[in-house]
Amino acid sequence: MNHNSALPRRRALQLFGVGGLTAVATACAGPGSGGGSDAAEQGSGPATDGPIEGDVSFAHWRAEDQAVFADLIDAFTAEHGEVSIAQEISPSNDYQTTALQRIRGGNIGDLFVAFRGAQFVDMVSAGLYADLTDTDVLDKYTPDLITAGEQDGVQYGLPYQFVFNQPITNQDLLESVGVTEPPTDWDGWLAMCEAVLSAGKVPMAWPGGEIGNAGHLFNAMVMNNAPSDDMCTKIETGEYACTDDWFLTTLRQYEELRPYFQNNPTGTAVEPAEQMFAQGEAALLATGSFHMTAVRELGAEFPIGMMAPITVAADEARYEGVSNATFILGVNTASENQAAAYAFLNFLSDPENAGTYANATAQHVTVSDVEYDDDDLAATSEWLEKNTLLAPRFQFTDLDIRNAAEQACIDVVGGATPEQAAERAQGVIDQRIES
Structure with a gap:
């Protein structure tokens, strides 16, 4: 395995309070x-x-x-x-x-x-x-x-x-539409989503209404698009920006995914998304392996697997998925x-x-x-x-900056253009860097 464990930091995380445990x-x-x-x-x-x-x-x-x-x-x-x-x-x-x-x-x-x-x-x-x-x-x-x-x-x-911060899958549903192996490139991912949608099911249940859980998909969407493995650290230091080409490419791919999420994805909390997946209405739950227990408790009886979107051509992919230790x-x-x-x-x-x-x-x-x-x-x-790749979103030490970057993805799914969402996010980030 090839994990990027280096975490250069711009400043120490500020800790507030000494409340009791x-x-x-x-x-x-x-x-x-x-x-x-x-x-x-x-x-x-x-x-x-x-x-x-x-x-x-x-x-x-x-x-x-x-x-x-x-x-x-x-x-x-x-x-x-x-x-x-x-x-x-x-x-x-x-x-x-x-x-x-x-x-x-x-x-x-x-x-x-x-x-x-x-x-x-x-x-x-x-x-x-x-x-x-x-x-x-x-x-x-x-x-x-x-x-x-x-x-x-x-x-x-x-x-x-x-743990694995990447979508978990309903293997029975995917096999029923002819998907037996994870797609190896972005075109294959969209083709898989289209096959599921054509069968009358939701390709991806995504809790876009909760930024903490919505952000797990962000990990996989940037893992092969970014020019380096420490992409989130460099966003935080100002070396990279949400208006860079690689980040705009990621936002445009979120835009392509709009038809393949459930209705009102940016207003969906994690529990309804889990329920949709557990009931067999969605092929993927776009969170991570840590929700397998929850969907079992909700009655899921099908075999569960995992896969991550490969956002580049197969021969350009550096990573197969996202993990977190x-x-x-x-x-x-x-x-x-x-x-x-x-x-x-x-x-x-x-x-x-x-x-x-x-x-x-x-x-x-x-x-x-x-x-x-x-x-x-x-x-x-x-x-x-x-x-x-070790989940890149945890490279952020400033939660306001992390939220701004991930909110750009939510905004695009909600209807904003990639350019609008990127500019808005970068404005927040610039203010944080300068403060």
């Missing part, structure tokens, strides 16, 4: 703010040779994973009776804005996670991550899948989840209980335990030799070997 499971002592451990300095490895005992705080944002983590914690503490682990969970938006200060302050997070991109970079810069480069735990991971947890040649964190696990340099935190990290990294997590959450993981019992994970695990 909700403690779940048992109460726990904080990791300590005094940096009293042997590995409290940036760049040093975690103290792995201490006793596995005491209270460990595990800070993350995935409330939907609370139950499976609780089971894994029970299994771990059954082996290590002198340790207790509490999950400290907050909503993802709160975690993005408050976790750095809370973890640095020593209130939570002997073991903690970060989102790929700006939050990970900020947490590394703040000295929160102990250096895992020379630890044995790295041997349990597929090297190509954990580059998002590396910076300047140092492995600070271990991305645990590996996130939920970057790390040991807190300020923790006074690093040995136990590292031991639990090592436990989560065992293939059997990582498989328990993956199959319970219907998410691929970066741990090697995991067996996927979940039918959807098994059916799509071939994508772990494909040439995918």
Whole structure:
């Protein structure tokens, strides 16, 4: 796989507030703010040779994973009776804005996670991550899948989840219209959409009314059009612009897709789009693998696959699709209980335990030799070997700039000309760059 993990930044992400994180499971002592451990300095490895005992705080944002983590914690503490682990969970938006200060302050997070991109970079810069480069735990991971947890040649964190930010597919519906393989170029993509439309179905259910979910399609639309893999970083620094030819080409392709979305796509939230797909009314749900569980819960019974639009000629395509490595696990340099935190990290990294997590959450993981019992994970695990680009939208560190660029695509689907949408977006971006 060829992942672009470099994330040059124009400025640090501004963090606001220090709102509380909700403690779940048992109460726990904080990791300590005094940096009293042997590995409290940036760049040093975690103290792995201490006793596995005491209270460990595990800070993350995935409330939907609370139950499976609780089971894994029970299994771990059954082996290590002198340790207790509490999950400290907050909503993802709160975690993005408050976790750095809370973890640095020593209130939570002997073991903690970060989102790929700006939050990970900020947490590394703040000295929160102990250096895992020379630890044995790295041997349990597929090297190509954990580059998002590396910076300047140092492995600070271990991305645990590996998701695909690209459309998921109703394989039965596509086969019924003669589509058995993903299209290899833009003409083929439009031909596929036309075949589905001619059969009386919606080619692509797209939640254009929610910019956060609408933006997943943006990843795939720019992955082969852009002149470099760090296209979003360069939009943010001003080196690239939404009025550049490659971005206008992308907007014109969104314009070509107008007939192939559902009615009122720019007013559609993610739940109705999921429902449309689950009921067999749409061939594709243009979000990502992370919505497979949701559509199963809505009653989808057909085989699910994945594909990404190839917006260029087949021989010009650099990437087959889009992936994202996130939920970057790390040991807190300020923790006074690093040995136990590292031991639990090592436990989560065992293939059997990582498989328990993956199959319970219907998410691929970066741990090697995991067996996927979940039918959807098994059916799509071939994508772990494909040439995918790490989702470019997470290169943005300024959400206003990201929203402006992605809103241009929504505006075009809503009826604006590509030129109008590009000019409007670039005006916002220019103001942000100059401020």
